[in-house]
Amino acid sequence: MESNRPLPIPTPNSEPFWKGLANHQVTLQQCNDCAAWVFYPRSHCNGCLSPNLTWTEVTGNGTLYSYTVARRPTAPQFADDIPQLIVVVELNEGVRLNSVMINVAPEALIIGMAVKPVFHLQNSATLLYFEPA
Amino acid sequence: MGLKGRAAVTGVADYKNVRKYTGKRKFFLEQWAELTQLALADAGLSKQDVDGLCCAAIPESTMFAPATIAEYLGLQVNFAETVDLGGASPVSMIWRAAAAIEMGICEAVVCAAPGLPIPSHPNPPPKDPTRVYGSTSAKWGSPQAEYDVPYGNVAQNAGYALIAQRYAAIYGYDERALAKIAVDQRTNAQGNPNAVFYGEPITIDDVLQSKMIADPLHILEIVMPCAGGSAVVVVSERLAKKCKHRPVFVTGFGERLTTRSVTYAEDMTVSPVGPAAAGAFAMSGKKPKDVDVLEAYDCYTITVLLTIEDSGFCSKGEGTAFVNENDLTFSGSFPVNTHGGQLGAGQAAGMAGGMSQPVEGVRQIMGRADGRQIANCNAALITGTGGIMSEQSAIILEGA
Numbered sequence: 001m002e003s004n005r006p007l008p009i010p011t012p013n014s015e016p017f018w019k020g021l022a023n024h025q026v027t028l029q030q031c032n033d034c035a036a037w038v039f040y041p042r043s044h045c046n047g048c049l050s051p052n053l054t055w056t057e058v059t060g061n062g063t064l065y066s067y068t069v070a071r072r073p074t075a076p077q078f079a080d081d082i083p084q085l086i087v088v089v090e091l092n093e094g095v096r097l098n099s100v101m102i103n104v105a106p107e108a109l110i111i112g113m114a115v116k117p118v119f120h121l122q123n124s125a126t127l128l129y130f131e132p133a
Numbered sequence: 134m135g136l137k138g139r140a141a142v143t144g145v146a147d148y149k150n151v152r153k154y155t156g157k158r159k160f161f162l163e164q165w166a167e168l169t170q171l172a173l174a175d176a177g178l179s180k181q182d183v184d185g186l187c188c189a190a191i192p193e194s195t196m197f198a199p200a201t202i203a204e205y206l207g208l209q210v211n212f213a214e215t216v217d218l219g220g221a222s223p224v225s226m227i228w229r230a231a232a233a234i235e236m237g238i239c240e241a242v243v244c245a246a247p248g249l250p251i252p253s254h255p256n257p258p259p260k261d262p263t264r265v266y267g268s269t270s271a272k273w274g275s276p277q278a279e280y281d282v283p284y285g286n287v288a289q290n291a292g293y294a295l296i297a298q299r300y301a302a303i304y305g306y307d308e309r310a311l312a313k314i315a316v317d318q319r320t321n322a323q324g325n326p327n328a329v330f331y332g333e334p335i336t337i338d339d340v341l342q343s344k345m346i347a348d349p350l351h352i353l354e355i356v357m358p359c360a361g362g363s364a365v366v367v368v369s370e371r372l373a374k375k376c377k378h379r380p381v382f383v384t385g386f387g388e389r390l391t392t393r394s395v396t397y398a399e400d401m402t403v404s405p406v407g408p409a410a411a412g413a414f415a416m417s418g419k420k421p422k423d424v425d426v427l428e429a430y431d432c433y434t435i436t437v438l439l440t441i442e443d444s445g446f447c448s449k450g451e452g453t454a455f456v457n458e459n460d461l462t463f464s465g466s467f468p469v470n471t472h473g474g475q476l477g478a479g480q481a482a483g484m485a486g487g488m489s490q491p492v493e494g495v496r497q498i499m500g501r502a503d504g505r506q507i508a509n510c511n512a513a514l515i516t517g518t519g520g521i522m523s524e525q526s527a528i529i530l531e532g533a
């Protein structure tokens with residue numbers, strides 16, 4: 001199933017984000033006009049619709065906003081990962097993203113816990129996973 | 134502003150929900166024709182009265198669905214709409230129909246949601262491997278394909294589990310109260326011979342001992358997919374006078390969309406059903422205490438809990454206490470999903486699951502809910518939920 005894993009296909013707009021991860025850097029867009037942090041990568045700020053966004057490196061640190069322990073694969077492509085620790089992380093900048101927690105037992109997951117990034121190589125892509133900080 | 138309550142549902146039709154459909158397979162166009170014929174007969178109207186239609190996508194024709202349906206049924210319509218709001222589509226079809234009628238564009242609008250299996254293709258095209266992601270888009274350029282799918286956050290279970298887990302952390306989690314929602318609705322299904330779980334009541338322990346799918350959701354807190362399908366006909370006040378049953382007027386509606394992926398919701402524990410229901414109540418001049426039944430979209434138990442709270446039936450965070458204090462069955466203190474809901478009656482395919490709630494609200498107000506009839510049912514709040522709390526709509530139905 002590993003080879004069937006769905007991987008992100010960067011778009012012209014999101015390429016800096018994925019390239020950053022490949023270099024073990026978490027980069028986010030920030031709006032020059034309203035200072036909002038923007039995730040996922042966009043052409044325009046979702047706070048004020050300004051097109052003036054600047055890529056900035058951040059720590060990637062954050063907290064666990066929510067999680068679930070999928071006891072059955074959410075899709076057959078994830079059958080090898082059961083139980084899947086599907087999580088939502090809120091980065092220190094306030095934006096949220098989907099991820100996977102590793103290096104932690106399901107019972108040890110606590111909403112609000114501090115987490116830090118793990119650059120997870122999946123086939124040709126680097127995904128942003130997290131582990132306890 | 135808003136509806137004056139001059140459009141009414143006067144006819145309904147539905148197929149019996151079945152888990153393993155063995156009957157004749159029918160294309161959605163065929164089901165549209167059949168459900169329309171049945172709903173018009175139920176209302177006491179003829180095809181010549183119909184001058185509007187609201188549909189969701191049909192598998193036979195990914196574009197031009199309304200014209201294809203009009204042509205197949207031999208209709209000439211002044212109003213046609215394809216509604217793309219997931220599980221909220223049927224409720225949203227009904228308010229659009231009512232609004233078009235009040236504007237004087239049309240007088241009789243059929244809203245249908247087929248959900249029986251279509252005939253097997255003689256030369257099946259190769260399977261699309263992304264089909265397993267359900268409604269999650271895996272197309273290039275879709276934010277979901279890029280930021281949800283690679284992390285396994287696909288289809289519905291994970292998203293609703295994330296909501297429930299966050300709710301638990303903020304407000305506490307009485308799992309027996311959540312289970313009671315499924316149990317009370319299952320009790321309601323015992324009064325509905327068309328429900329997939331007719332004849333199969335359950336207990337709270339059954340729910341809590343059922344398989345954990347994605348913490349904290351047990352399999353008995355998740356809808357059972359089935360075959361089915363239903364339709365309603367919405368008409369003007371003038372035509373309503375000609376119809377056979379007590380007209381059920383659409384007196385208020387609201388709709389709210391925020392995010393496709395609940396990950397980006399402002400607060401994952403607060404459903405956009407709040408503003409949708411508030412809009413519906415304000416338009417109708419009703420308050421939560423004025424409705425006799427809540428027919429709430431119920432893909433999961435947590436969806437019902439959040440709908441009860443955010444529609445204003447109790448304060449935020451007090452939903453589980455409210456569920457414990459109330460009997461949600463048709464003879465209880467706060468009837469919810471009197472047909473069993475989709476948890477108890479099954480979630481018919483396509484968009485049909487979400488049509489079951491308005492159909493049941495109409496039957497209750499018409500006084501035609503047989504073994505599950507609420508005494509003196511005059512007003513109902515009906516909600517629809519699409520995606521992962523992505524799309525919410527609400528209507529108030531009132532008997533004449």
Ligand SMILES: [Zn+2]
Nearest residue numbers: 031034045048
């Ligand atoms: Zn901005």
